[in-house]
Amino acid sequence: MSSEEKRDEIAAVVEPVFRGGPLWKRPAGKVLIIWVPMTIIGLLLAFFAPGHLFPENMSAEQEDVKTTFILFTALAAPVAAVVWGIALYSIVGWRKKSGKSDTPPEDGPPIRGGTIATTIWLGTSVILVVVLLVWGMAELSSELAPQQNAMQVNVTGQQWQWTFSYPGTGVTSTQLIVPEGRQIHFHVTSEDVTHGFWPVQLGVQIDANPNVTTLISATPNKLGTFDVRCSQICGLNHAYMETTGTTVTQAQFNAWLVSHGASATSVHSYAMSAK
Amino acid sequence: MTMTAPLAEDTKLGPKAGGLYRHQNFATGLIVGILSAVIGWVISHALLQSSNWGSDMVVTVTLVSWVVGFNIGIGSFNAIFRWSLGHDEDHEDQLYGAGVGQGWKRYFKFCTDHKVVGTQYLVLVMVLFGVGGTLAMMIRTQLLTPNSQFMSPETYNSIVSIHGMIMIIATIIMVSGPFANFIMPIMIGAKDMAFPRLNALSFWLVVSAVPPILGSFLLGGVPAGWTTYAPLAVQAPPAMDAFAITICTFVLSVTVAGINTLVTVLTMRTKGMTPGRLPIFVWGSIIAGGLGLYAMPAFLMAQSAMITDRVVGTSFYVAMQGGTGWLYENTFWIMGHPEVYVILIPPVGALIEIASTFSRKPVFAYKVMVSGVIGIATLAIMVWAHHMFTTGWAPTLADPFMLTTELISIPTGIVFLCMVGTIWRGSIWTRLPMYFLYLFLFNFIVGGITGIYLSDVPVDQYFHGNMFVTAHFHYTLLGGGMIGAAGAVSYWYPKMTGRMLNERIGKTAFWIIAAGIQITYLGQFWEGFQGMPRRVANYAQIFQHANDMSSVGAYILMTGWIVFLYAIISSWRHGVKAPANPWHAKSLEWQTSSPPPLENFLVDPVVTSDPYGYGEDDLAPQRQPQPVSAEAGSTTGGAH
Ligand SMILES: [Cu+2]
Ligand SMILES: [Cu+2]
Numbered sequence: 001m002s003s004e005e006k007r008d009e010i011a012a013v014v015e016p017v018f019r020g021g022p023l024w025k026r027p028a029g030k031v032l033i034i035w036v037p038m039t040i041i042g043l044l045l046a047f048f049a050p051g052h053l054f055p056e057n058m059s060a061e062q063e064d065v066k067t068t069f070i071l072f073t074a075l076a077a078p079v080a081a082v083v084w085g086i087a088l089y090s091i092v093g094w095r096k097k098s099g100k101s102d103t104p105p106e107d108g109p110p111i112r113g114g115t116i117a118t119t120i121w122l123g124t125s126v127i128l129v130v131v132l133l134v135w136g137m138a139e140l141s142s143e144l145a146p147q148q149n150a151m152q153v154n155v156t157g158q159q160w161q162w163t164f165s166y167p168g169t170g171v172t173s174t175q176l177i178v179p180e181g182r183q184i185h186f187h188v189t190s191e192d193v194t195h196g197f198w199p200v201q202l203g204v205q206i207d208a209n210p211n212v213t214t215l216i217s218a219t220p221n222k223l224g225t226f227d228v229r230c231s232q233i234c235g236l237n238h239a240y241m242e243t244t245g246t247t248v249t250q251a252q253f254n255a256w257l258v259s260h261g262a263s264a265t266s267v268h269s270y271a272m273s274a275k
Numbered sequence: 276m277t278m279t280a281p282l283a284e285d286t287k288l289g290p291k292a293g294g295l296y297r298h299q300n301f302a303t304g305l306i307v308g309i310l311s312a313v314i315g316w317v318i319s320h321a322l323l324q325s326s327n328w329g330s331d332m333v334v335t336v337t338l339v340s341w342v343v344g345f346n347i348g349i350g351s352f353n354a355i356f357r358w359s360l361g362h363d364e365d366h367e368d369q370l371y372g373a374g375v376g377q378g379w380k381r382y383f384k385f386c387t388d389h390k391v392v393g394t395q396y397l398v399l400v401m402v403l404f405g406v407g408g409t410l411a412m413m414i415r416t417q418l419l420t421p422n423s424q425f426m427s428p429e430t431y432n433s434i435v436s437i438h439g440m441i442m443i444i445a446t447i448i449m450v451s452g453p454f455a456n457f458i459m460p461i462m463i464g465a466k467d468m469a470f471p472r473l474n475a476l477s478f479w480l481v482v483s484a485v486p487p488i489l490g491s492f493l494l495g496g497v498p499a500g501w502t503t504y505a506p507l508a509v510q511a512p513p514a515m516d517a518f519a520i521t522i523c524t525f526v527l528s529v530t531v532a533g534i535n536t537l538v539t540v541l542t543m544r545t546k547g548m549t550p551g552r553l554p555i556f557v558w559g560s561i562i563a564g565g566l567g568l569y570a571m572p573a574f575l576m577a578q579s580a581m582i583t584d585r586v587v588g589t590s591f592y593v594a595m596q597g598g599t600g601w602l603y604e605n606t607f608w609i610m611g612h613p614e615v616y617v618i619l620i621p622p623v624g625a626l627i628e629i630a631s632t633f634s635r636k637p638v639f640a641y642k643v644m645v646s647g648v649i650g651i652a653t654l655a656i657m658v659w660a661h662h663m664f665t666t667g668w669a670p671t672l673a674d675p676f677m678l679t680t681e682l683i684s685i686p687t688g689i690v691f692l693c694m695v696g697t698i699w700r701g702s703i704w705t706r707l708p709m710y711f712l713y714l715f716l717f718n719f720i721v722g723g724i725t726g727i728y729l730s731d732v733p734v735d736q737y738f739h740g741n742m743f744v745t746a747h748f749h750y751t752l753l754g755g756g757m758i759g760a761a762g763a764v765s766y767w768y769p770k771m772t773g774r775m776l777n778e779r780i781g782k783t784a785f786w787i788i789a790a791g792i793q794i795t796y797l798g799q800f801w802e803g804f805q806g807m808p809r810r811v812a813n814y815a816q817i818f819q820h821a822n823d824m825s826s827v828g829a830y831i832l833m834t835g836w837i838v839f840l841y842a843i844i845s846s847w848r849h850g851v852k853a854p855a856n857p858w859h860a861k862s863l864e865w866q867t868s869s870p871p872p873l874e875n876f877l878v879d880p881v882v883t884s885d886p887y888g889y890g891e892d893d894l895a896p897q898r899q900p901q902p903v904s905a906e907a908g909s910t911t912g913g914a915h
Contacts, residue, residue, distance in 0.1 A: 027700055053804035065737045069728060076724045083691050087716045090634075090698045091705070099705035099778065104859045107890035108636040108701040117696065118640055125688040129681045136677050136731040143733060144670075188667075193507040194600055196665070196740045200806040204736045207666045209601070210506065211594035214667025216736075227815075231665075231740025231808045233435075233500045235507055236428055239811035 030093055035078075035085040042077025046070050055201050058226050058247060060219045062203025064139055071135065075128055143217070147183040150217070151270070155188040157195030157208035160237035162228060168270045169262035176228055176245035179253040183219045196231030199245050205231050220247040293371030294364075295353050301383040304349030308483065311344025312337050331586045334494060334513040338487045338520045345483040350385035351476045373471070373873060385479060387471035388873060392478050393457025394771060396448060397764070399481065401840060403445035404757075406489070408833055410438035415795075415826040421816050431812035432498040433491065433514065439501025440488060440518065444525055446752055447567075447614065448481060449760040450621035455536055455560040458767050461864040462554050464545025464882065466874040469538040473531045480528035488521035490514075500810050502611075505592030505603040509584045516585060519578040526575045529567050529617075536564035545863075547882035554862050554886055555638055558645050559624025563617050566652045570613035577606035601668045608659035616655045618752060620648060622759025623690055626712050629766050630694050632860045633709040634701025637887035639693050647689030654683045664732050665739040673732045680730040687723060691716070706858070707778045710785050711762030718754025718792060722747060725800070743803025746796040754792050761788075761839065768843070769857045773870045774850030777842050784839035791832025798825030862886035 023029035050069050057063045096105030153176070154165045165172040176199065178184050188197045190208035198205035199218065206216035230241035248256065250271065257267045291297075319336035320328055327333070346352060354364060364372070373388040374381030381391055382398075413434055417425045426434065460468055468474045491497050495512025508515050540553070540561045580591040581603070590596035592603045631638045638644065657679045660672055694716060703709070725747040728734045738744060768776040801821035807814055814822065856865040863886070867876050 050804075053801065055806055061733065062737070064733050068731055068734050072724075072728055072731070072734075076727065080720045080724065083695055083716055083720055086695045086699060087713055090701065090703050091713070094698075094701055094703045095705055096635075096702040097704045099707070099709075099782070101704070102857075104633075104635055104704050105702035106635070107892075108634055110637055110888070110890035111639065111696070111699070112637045112887075113640040113643065114696070118643055118692065121688065121692045122685065125685045129684060132681050132727065132731065133678055136681075136733065137674050139731075139733050140673060140677075193510070194504055196808075198740065198808070203733075205665050205739060206736075209594065209599075209667065212599075212667070215670075216667075227806065229806070229808050232504070233432065233498070233507070233810040235498050236432070238432070239428060239808075239813050242815075 027089070027093065031085045031089045034089055035081045038081035038085055039078045042081060043074055046073035046077055056222070056224075057203075058201040058220055058222045058224065059203055060221055061143060062201060063221075064143065065203045068135065068139060072132065075131065079124075079128070146185075146217075147219070149181075150183040150185055151179075152185045152187060153178065155186050155197050155208065156191060157188070157197060157230065157234070157241075158191035159193065159235055160230070160241040162197070162230075162241070162243050166257060166262070166270060169257050169266045171257050171260045171262050173260065174243055176243065177253060177256050178220050178245065178247055179250045180220055180223055180247050182250075183217050185215060185217045187213050187215060189213045193234050194232050195234045195241065198229045198231040199226055200229055201226035202245075207232055223247050223249070288367050288371055288376055292367035294357070294368060296350050296368075296371055296385065299348065299350040299353075299385065300380065301349065304345045304479070304483075307348025308341050308345030311347070312341035315340025315344075329494070329513055331513050331516050334516045335520065335582060335586050338490075338517055341486065342480075342483045342520065342524050346476070346479055349479055351479055353385070354472055373467075375873065385475050387467070387475050389456050389460050389468045389471065389474055390771075390870065390875075392468075392474050393453045395478050396452030396456060397771070399478070400445055400449045400452060400760075401843070403441055403485070404449075404836070405840075407438055407441040407445055408836060410434050410441070411829060412833055414438060415829040417812060418814070418822045419826050421819055422813050426812070428812040429496060429498070432500075432810065433496030435810050436497040436500050436503070436518070437488060437491060440521070442752075443501060443614070443618075444481070444484070444521075446618045446756055446760075447529060449618075449757065450625060450763055451532065451536070451560060451563060451567075451617075452478070452481075453771075454556070454625060454763050454767060455532075455564070455621060457771055458864050459536070459557055459560050460539060460543065461770075461867065461871060461875050462557055462862055462886075463540060463543065463548050464863050464876065464880045465539060465543035466876075467543075468535050469543055470535045473535050477528045477532040477535065480524055480531070484521045484524035484528065487517040487524075491517040502607060503581070504607075505581065505584070505598075505600040506594060508581060508603075509592055516582060519582045519585075522578045523575055523582075526571045526578075529571050533564035533567040533571070536560050537568075545880050545882060551642075552882055552885040554624075555627040555641070555644060556621070556624035559620045559627075559648060562648050562652050563620040566613050566620070566655060567617045569656055570610045570617060573606050574610035574614075577603055577610065580606075601663075601666065604663055604666060604668065605659070608662045609656075611662060612659045613652075613655045615748075615752070616651055618756050619759075620651070622715075622756050622763060623648070625763035625766065626715055626759050627693060627697065628860075628862065629708045629712050629762050630697040631887050631889070632766075632858050633704045633706060633712070634698050635704065635889045636697055636699075636701040637885075637889055637891070639696025639699070640689075641885070641887070643689055644693040647686040647693070650686035650689070651683060654679055654686065658683060661730055661735075664735045677730060677732055681727065684723065684727060691720075707776065707781045707785065708762045708766040710782065711758050711765065714785070714789050714792075715755055715758050715762070718750055718758060722750030722755055725750065738803060740809055741803045742799045742807045742809055745809050746799035746803060749796050749799070750792075754796070758788075758792075764843065766858070767864070768846070769853030770864055770869050770871070772847050772850070773853055774846055775853050775857065777846045777850060780838060780842035780845070784835050784842055787831060787835030787838060789835075791828050791830075791835050794828025795825050795832050796828070798822065798828055801825075860886070861888060 047070060050066050054066055152167055154167060156163045161174060163172055163174055164176045188206050188208045190210045195208040196205055197208050202218040202220060204216050204218045206214045224247055226245045228243045228245050230238055254267050254271055316337040319333045323332055374386040374391050382395055417423050417431055491514035494514035494517055497514045497518050498511055499508040540557060583589040584591050584593060590598040592598045592600050627638055660676045661680045664673060729738055729747060765776050765781055798821050802818050805818055807818045853869040855868050863880055
């Protein structure tokens with residue numbers, strides 16, 4: 001590119017952004033006037049909407065989902081506002097002919113590109129992607145880290161119900177009962193087709209496949225009931241393949257196992273089974 | 276400059292021109308197809324000595340016979356038969372094949388004129404959207420109340436599956452069918468596509484693929500969603516055979532069309548049409564066509580192994596016999612993710628043409644944009660397992676697939692940069708096509724950002740298999756892709772039909788559609804936040820408000836599309852006659868009459884610059900906008 005062309009480009013693209021009269025009279029300033037409130041609305045939504053939209057948190061994992069959702073929305077808001085701000089301003093500020101006119105307006109400035117604009121745009125998106133990625137990987141590795149007091153629950157899907165068993169105790173149930181404050185390792189399999197094991201308020205899910213066992217873990221941190229649904233279409237009654245889960249205290253949990261026929265010793269060793 | 280003899284529509288051909296083609300049309304296709312299906316049905320039943328007239332083998336043989344018979348009946352293989360007998364088509368035969376002298380009847384024949392094929396595709400796409408949209412309305416009606424009895428779960432599940440697959444077929448061809456066939460060759464100054472017969476074949480293959488998938492409702496229904504995961508789909512009723520045959524046929528069509536697009540652009544560009552001067556839409560068409568060539572074989576593989584598992588008892592996907600459903604899921608998504616971009620890239624290309632024309636400015640950062648789209652296509656083949664984060668297939672690959680998926684937002688950002696940069700300080704002319712560009716900018720940001728949440732594995736563990744995903748991909752494929760296609764229709768409508776689209780009705784439709792999309796899919800995001808799974812016939816009470824919002828939105832949306840369809844149909848008949856270049860645009864398709872004559876140009880055009888030289892009349896000579904020779908301009912009239 002000749003130096004003259006380069007100067008042309010700067011004149012066409014950069015000048016109206018960085019130079020040429022007071023900011024509010026330049027296109028960049030006018031877009032900024034739209035961008036600021038849009039970004040603020042986006043940030044307000046990011047911080048206050050998820051609390052109303054998601055169900056109550058019942059696990060550390062679900063808290064992560066909500067936090068990540070807030071963070072990503074906050075990062076996305078200014079980006080969306082740039083695109084929408086320019087689009088909106090172009091309609092009010094740069095519209096030269098009404099949509100009813102049969103002849104086009106005069107040609108616009110022949111801007112064929114802008115190295116500075118492109119570099120800023122690409123640089124910003126690279127930085128954002130790195131942030132998203134590092135955040136996601138950190139979060140994932142902390143979720144996967146096994147905890148001291150973890151315990152195992154076996155989950156079996158079949159058309160169209162869930163069965164839960166507590167290894168060593170001989171207890172099986174169609175209701176999921178878990179103790180609060182311990183990492184639960186769900187070992188998930190299926191007797192027939194693929195199902196999706198999804199304890200909703202625990203914020204995790206994993207498919208149940210025949211002949212293999214898949215793993216997912218969650219740490220319930222609140223007492224109460226949650227929903228267990230099937231997230232993978234599995235035939236006729238897929239919609240009704242749901243049950244309730246309950247988070248109880250460790251003492252209540254032990255008592256529940258005993259009341260369902262587990263021996264006191266098996267319950268004791270199961271309850272101590274830290275992995 | 277070569278002069279070609281202008282071909283009038285009413286050129287008289289000899290009484291024998293066209294040979295067998297003279298006697299073939301859509302009706303003979305139907306007759307031979309049905310006869311062939313009946314023969315296949317009876318013979319396979321007899322050979323198998325099966326007591327069951329509807330077994331998987333019998334259904335498969337019958338439907339394959341239908342597809343082959345229909346295509347024989349309409350003439351897809353005439354040329355091959357002729358050549359194998361040692362004859363070739365003479366010039367008159369070829370003119371007959373291109374539809375010369377057949378008036379409206381050529382739209383119902385195996386016609387090799389790319390403009391006829393493009394128009395045929397446009398009508399087919401509208402029909403498919405009509406079917407898919409009707410099924411969507413049934414789904415939303417079922418979901419108005421938590422315990423709705425409008426449909427049985429069985430019917431509901433199969434309607435969900437067929438809605439999905441019909442819409443996928445329709446969106447794959449919605450821009451690449453009508454516009455890459457009708458407009459793209461004219462944009463590069465070609466007389467036709469490189470392989471006109473393959474072009475017609477690709478169209479009639481899709482037509483023959485439609486009856487099997489619709490017939491699936493009579494064959495027990497497909498209970499497995501459009502993704503038809505094994506092993507559920509392996510155990511499904513014979514409807515699944517029909518579904519798989521539709522896909523295999525469709526794959527052949529897309530493959531043939533993709534090769535045709537690539538070869539056309541590689542070999543048929545007019546003088547001076549260098550790669551750096553190609554309109555962005557042409558770049559989009561070949562990149563999408565090439566990506567389709569990568570994706571479609573995986574689809575064929577996934578579904579033909581499905582057929583052999585079901586029909587002859589192989590066990591690719593049957594866990595109890597050593598197979599695995601994860602094999603299906605992988606092959607399916609190796610197709611499935613690239614396919615998303617096969618759908619999206621052509622409408623994006625069309626919207627960039629629109630951005631330049633209606634901002635009266637050159638495309639911003641042309642080379643960066645083309646590299647961006649190539650980047651999207653390259654990354655698209657490396658992200659498929661983000662659809663499998665929660666399957667348990669490869670937990671250790673979560674990080675790399677999260678990386679590739681999030682990387683795709685960089686070239687996607689370039690698309691936005693290019694669009695926004697083109698609008699920047701432009702002389703905005705708000706005709707109807709431009710409306711759709713603005714709506715795309717809104718919707719595709721929403722679709723793109725919600726996709727970023729889903730690329731994060733921990734967040735995906737909440738949203739996977741949940742209505743949030745449904746809302747996300749409808750925002751991209753409908754809010755982005757279909758809106759881009761609607762923009763393309765309103766932009767090229769005058770060129771294709773020779774009449775102006777009624778913009779008053781079109782803009783009314785636009786506002787209804789724009790509102791309908793937001794209400795429908797914001798409702799579905801809400802369902803997703805609350806924890807509602809996808810593909811359920813009934814749901815818990817807590818989801819009712821969100822579902823009602825979505826259903827009301829869907830009715831509004833459908834109304835909008837019907838109004839838009841009305842604008843298209845009524846203007847086709849009663850619209851104002853279109854000039855050659857109603858938008859005063861600079862690309863080649865606008866430098867010939869509306870609609871263009873057979874073989875498109877009276878004088879072969881010579882290109883001296885890219886078609887975006889707005890505002891450059893007084894700049895250096897190499898940038899002067901002279902896409903066409905003066906002769907072509909004067910003979911077509913109205914050229915700017
Ligand atoms: Cu299910
Ligand atoms: Cu994908």
